[in-house]
């Protein structure tokens with residue numbers, strides 16, 4: 001019998017939500033377990049099979065000196081390395097530290113800040129090692145994860161659209177909250193993948209899938225201002241789960257400098 005590809009799932013600084021998306025596959029989980037050898041996945045099993053691994057899924061961002069070292073070791077052990085979620089692809093909500101003085105914050109938050117050995121930044125995995133594919137979302141969409149795994153196991157390109165949430169919104173037939181209700185929405189600059197969940201409930205998108213492939217953040221910010229959003233509203237909108245992504249970071253910094 002042919003050897004099954006070895007799958008490893010690694011955690012860095014994160015909430016575990018994206019790993020749970022894999023466990024949440026329920027109906028498909030048995031098929032996944034039959035297609036790969038789950039060699040390392042502490043969230044799901046105590047079994048540990050030594051590397052090298054055919055596919056590594058990496059959740060979380062790099063926020064400590066240990067993590068900055070460990071990701072290189074994982075890269076060396078992995079034929080394919082796929083990052084999953086906003087933390088791994090953009091630094092996550094913890095990238096808010098990139099705009100502040102971490103030492104000063106630690107001294108306010110912790111009684112004994114001398115025990116905190118964190119880096120001054122939270123960065124995406126791709127800032128440290130070569131990444132074969134980045135799957136976005138906070139958390140990721142489990143069907144997109146299955147598609148990415150299926151594609152790599154069958155040596156084809158993943159069919160993951162990089163266009164905006166607006167296109168999903170139109171496809172689903174939702175009324176545009178920005179046009180109909182003047183509700184600020186980040187959908188025009190946000191990566192598709194959620195099926196336009198928030199507009200389906202008459203809420204604006206707040207960008208949890210991060211920037212789409214060609215985000216025109218300048219135009220969208222101008223529109224938000226026409227709708228009555230303040231400078232601080234715009235900064236806050238671009239500084240959530242994907243604050244560390246280049247497009248959202250740059251846009252927030254432009255408004256901060258105003």
Ligand code: SF4
Pocket residue numbers: 165166167169170174175176177178179185186187188196199204205
């Ligand atoms: S509601 Fe938001 S995501 Fe949907 S079309 Fe309007 S701007 Fe785009």
Ligand code: SF4
Pocket residue numbers: 165190191194195196197198199204205206207208209210
């Ligand atoms: S509409 Fe936007 S904020 Fe809501 S789930 Fe989708 S990407 Fe995330």
